[in-house]
Amino acid sequence: MILRRLSLLVSVVSASILAASCSSDPPSAAPPASYIATAPVYVAIGANETVGDGSTRPLLDSWVQIFYRTALPDDTVFINVAARGATTADAARVQVPQATSLRPTIVTVWLGTQDLLKGVSPANFESALDQVLIGVGDARVTKVLVASIGDLASRVDVVNAAAAQFGTADAARSAIGAYELAIERVAARNGAKVVDVRASEGSAGAAPAGLNLDNAAHARVAAAFAAAAA
Amino acid sequence: MIALSYRNVIRRPGRAVLTVSAVGLAAALFTALLTISGRARTEVLDQLTHGGPLAGINVAAAAPNQIEADVDNPQPGASRVLDDAALGRIAAVDGVRTVTPIVSAQVIAVPGDPILLADGRTIAMRVEDGPRGALFETVLGIDLDHVHELPISLLAGRFPAVGARTEVAATVGWLARLGLDRADAPTIVGTTISIGATRAFGDGFRTRWTKVHVVGVVAQQASSAGGLIESIDQVRDALNWTAASVDNNRFEVPKSPYSGAFVVSADLDRVAAVRNDIAGIGYSTSAPENLIANVRRYLHVVRVVLAGIGLISLAIAALGVSNALLAAVRERQREIGVIKAIGARDRDVVRIFLVEAGVLGTIGGVLGVTLGVGIAGVVAIIVNSYLHSQGLPGVRVGLPIDVVVGGITGAGVLSMVAAVVPALRASRLPARQAVDA
Numbered sequence: 075m076i077l078r079r080l081s082l083l084v085s086v087v088s089a090s091i092l093a094a095s096c097s098s099d100p101p102s103a104a105p106p107a108s109y110i111a112t113a114p115v116y117v118a119i120g121a122n123e124t125v126g127d128g129s130t131r132p133l134l135d136s137w138v139q140i141f142y143r144t145a146l147p148d149d150t151v152f153i154n155v156a157a158r159g160a161t162t163a164d165a166a167r168v169q170v171p172q173a174t175s176l177r178p179t180i181v182t183v184w185l186g187t188q189d190l191l192k193g194v195s196p197a198n199f200e201s202a203l204d205q206v207l208i209g210v211g212d213a214r215v216t217k218v219l220v221a222s223i224g225d226l227a228s229r230v231d232v233v234n235a236a237a238a239q240f241g242t243a244d245a246a247r248s249a250i251g252a253y254e255l256a257i258e259r260v261a262a263r264n265g266a267k268v269v270d271v272r273a274s275e276g277s278a279g280a281a282p283a284g285l286n287l288d289n290a291a292h293a294r295v296a297a298a299f300a301a302a303a304a
Numbered sequence: 305m306i307a308l309s310y311r312n313v314i315r316r317p318g319r320a321v322l323t324v325s326a327v328g329l330a331a332a333l334f335t336a337l338l339t340i341s342g343r344a345r346t347e348v349l350d351q352l353t354h355g356g357p358l359a360g361i362n363v364a365a366a367a368p369n370q371i372e373a374d375v376d377n378p379q380p381g382a383s384r385v386l387d388d389a390a391l392g393r394i395a396a397v398d399g400v401r402t403v404t405p406i407v408s409a410q411v412i413a414v415p416g417d418p419i420l421l422a423d424g425r426t427i428a429m430r431v432e433d434g435p436r437g438a439l440f441e442t443v444l445g446i447d448l449d450h451v452h453e454l455p456i457s458l459l460a461g462r463f464p465a466v467g468a469r470t471e472v473a474a475t476v477g478w479l480a481r482l483g484l485d486r487a488d489a490p491t492i493v494g495t496t497i498s499i500g501a502t503r504a505f506g507d508g509f510r511t512r513w514t515k516v517h518v519v520g521v522v523a524q525q526a527s528s529a530g531g532l533i534e535s536i537d538q539v540r541d542a543l544n545w546t547a548a549s550v551d552n553n554r555f556e557v558p559k560s561p562y563s564g565a566f567v568v569s570a571d572l573d574r575v576a577a578v579r580n581d582i583a584g585i586g587y588s589t590s591a592p593e594n595l596i597a598n599v600r601r602y603l604h605v606v607r608v609v610l611a612g613i614g615l616i617s618l619a620i621a622a623l624g625v626s627n628a629l630l631a632a633v634r635e636r637q638r639e640i641g642v643i644k645a646i647g648a649r650d651r652d653v654v655r656i657f658l659v660e661a662g663v664l665g666t667i668g669g670v671l672g673v674t675l676g677v678g679i680a681g682v683v684a685i686i687v688n689s690y691l692h693s694q695g696l697p698g699v700r701v702g703l704p705i706d707v708v709v710g711g712i713t714g715a716g717v718l719s720m721v722a723a724v725v726p727a728l729r730a731s732r733l734p735a736r737q738a739v740d741a
Contacts, residue, residue, distance in 0.1 A: 113469065133414050133438045133500070142513065143416070143498060148470040152513040172510070 114150040115214075116142060117178040119169045119206065120221075121188045123295070124156035128286035137287070137295035138182070145300035146180070161188045162202035170209035181210045182299060184221035184271070186253050187285055190232070193239025196252035200260060207264035218266035219302050221295075223254045225272050232285070269302040271295050309660035316632070323628045324668040330621035331672025331715045332679060334614030338707045339680040341603075341610045359401075359569035360455055361579055361591040363394065365560040368583040380588035386562045390585065397581040399574040400567055404450040408563040409542045412500040412511065413441040413532065419482065421491035427482060439481060443472075443499065443532045444563075445539025454566050456533070460489035461520030469538055472497065472516040475531040476523060489521035497532070501542035512545045514538065572597070618714065621668070622722035625661055629726035633657075637733060644735035657727035658720050665719025669712035676711065677703060 118124050118138045126132025126139070133139060142152045153176055155169045162185040173181060183206060189199045203220075210218060226232050227250045236246035261268045272294070287295065313320045367381035395403045419427050446454060448466045464471035474492055479485065484492065495518045500511040522533060543558070567589075569578045579589045633640070640653060 131438075133412065133498075134416070139414070139498070139513075143496070143515065148515050148517070150515070153510055154513075155510060157508070 114147055115176055115178040116146055116150050116152045116180045117173040117176055118154045118156055118182050119165050120156035120184040121160045122158050123285050124184050125158050129289050129292045135289045135292055137292040140296035141299045145303050162199055166202050166205040170206055173210050177214050179214055180217045182219045186223050190236045196249055196256055199253055200256035203260045207260055207266055219269050219299055220261045220266045221269050221271045222257055223250055226250050267302050269298050271298050309663055312660055319628055323625055323664050326621040326624040327665050327668025327715050328672035330617040331669045331711045332675035333617045335673045335676025335707055335711045336679040337610040337614045339704055341607045342704055359572045359575050361567040361589050363565040363567055364588045365564055366588045368588045376592050377590045385560045393585050394582055397578055399570045399578045401570050402568045404447055404566045405562045406564045407445040407536055407539045409443050409539050411441050411443050412438045414438045414498040419495055422494050423491045443539050445536035447536050453568055456522045456524050459521045459523045461493040463520055464534055470516050471519045473520040473522050473533040474518045477531045492518050501545045503546045503548055618718055622718045625719045626722040629723050633726050633730040640730050640733055641735050650731035653731040654727040657723050657730055661719040661723030662716050666716035669715025673708050673711040
């Protein structure tokens with residue numbers, strides 16, 4: 075029967091697909107959008123947290139997947155362009171062209187942690203974030219949600235890792251505060267909505283790799299984005 | 305005339321009841337046998353064709369295997385591109401009624417964890433199935449306008465609606481992957497699945513996700529691994545996403561725009577010729593034509609035998625009618641003589657007996673056909689309870705109009721034929737002799 079014979083190439087492809095589905099390697103080209111028709115399109119821009127790091131099963135338990143499954147209309151198409159280790163400048167250079175080519179209707183942006191861990195100055199962070207939000211601004215976009223820097227100052231591991239870049243723990247905490255203000259300013263300039271993610275609680279320290287949110291923290295972040303999107 | 309016949313029937317109610325019962329039982333047997341055999345024939349052929357048309361032909365995106373050209377299900381040859389131009393050539397083949405293209409894509413399916421079933425149960429994803437909460441799956445895309453021409457049948461729910469982009473039909477393979485069996489089919493209707501198509505470009509990968517609701521479960525598998533069925537547009541979008549991969553050696557992207565097609569021939573007798581022509585165009589085909597032809601022959605024999613049994617019972621009933629009327633002639637000789645003495649002609653006497661037999665036969669036919677349909681319904685309930693216990697779809701026993709009409713008119717006509725001899729005998733009685741009897 076044809077129904078059985080139609081799937082002969084499954085096995086070869088399968089392993090590659092699963093391995094690939096969560097890969098964080100930065101892509102080098104933007105996908106064509108000709109087949110993204112009139113359906114709502116959600117694109118997630120971000121770094122390790124948005125890839126789903128820390129969740130048991132990223133395709134099921136990561137905050138972007140929960141947000142997509144529970145908060146967005148059924149006919150929404152979702153593409154996660156986040157990349158592990160991406161700073162805001164990386165995202166502006168690589169993820170934003172991908173996102174804009176997909177002509178999204180809703181965009182979430184969660185950046186800053188990697189900038190902090192890599193010692194990016196608040197001024198450069200603000201400039202890069204501006205590029206990101208200006209880049210995703212499109213006639214079709216109806217909603218841009220930007221994650222706040224949240225309560226990173228209370229994360230000892232993050233502060234210590236940032237201190238290595240900024241000189242002292244106080245300087246790191248000061249940078250975190252400056253990042254927060256930068257996010258609010260950029261969001262206000264570009265008509266985006268800030269989402270207070272407060273992600274530290276329940277997350278397992280693994281800086282400098284990222285926040286490594288556990289499943290409960292991913293669920294809380296998803297709920298925060300869902301409330302903001304409502 | 306009818307009033308006279310009616311009076312005669314009323315005068316001897318016991319004999320009338322026995323005559324009607326004989327005809328009725330014979331008609332009931334005849335109706336039940338033909339109804340059941342007719343339904344059985346339809347069900348057997350439906351099983352062979354998976355609910356699709358008898359003259360259906362599967363076309364694979366592969367070259368034909370010349371060695372097995374006459375085999376129902378030959379091993380296809382090398383892969384070959386099946387595109388719109390090829391489908392156009394196939395559609396132009398003499399004897400082809402419809403061509404329905406099929407596409408398939410390899411996707412990631414995330415059914416959620418736990419999966420909440422319609423009956424309130426929850427099932428957890430098995431770790432070995434998907435350590436990341438996902439399953440690898442084959443999705444078949446079909447033109448939902450032509451879904452009823454395809455060799456698939458429903459176990460529960462319905463097919464995705466035409467134009468719907470958030471609906472999917474699961475298969476028994478999908479049930480098995482969730483650790484469920486056929487009897488659980490209704491419980492997964494309403495569950496949600498995220499379906500992801502992955503593409504590679506450069507060193508990176510991106511997955512395009514869509515959300516779909518399971519609206520039905522089909523009794524066949526879409527692939528050896530399981531399978532989901534959705535609209536051809538949805539699957540094309542997934543394929544296009546994957547096919548846009550750049551510098552990619554890790555994905556095997558299908559070269560053919562269509563994975564196959566389902567062709568319906570104008571009739572079963574032309575299937576072989578159509579398959580030959582499609583092979584001439586360059587594509588491998590399969591169709592259960594030889595199997596269907598053999599099964600039809602066997603089923604025809606069974607139907608003839610069952611109809612024969614029914615006819616024999618009707619003939620026995622006719623003998624009963626004839627016997628009852630012969631007895632009536634003997635008993636009513638005086639009455640016949642009086643009727644003739646007051647001016648009735650021979651043919652009037654014949655008519656009286658024929659009408660009486662016709663009325664008794666028709667009443668018996670109506671009662672018998674009703675009883676027969678009821679018997680067939682009871683048999684269907686018993687069979688369905690067994691089929692459902694095995695997780696198989698039940699059979700439906702409809703009201704076969706041809707059998708109903710044939711049963712009633714046949715009983716009436718047969719009774720009248722059986723009454724010919726007694727009626728003639730009665731008509732030939734001399735009036736004087738009849739009065740003296």
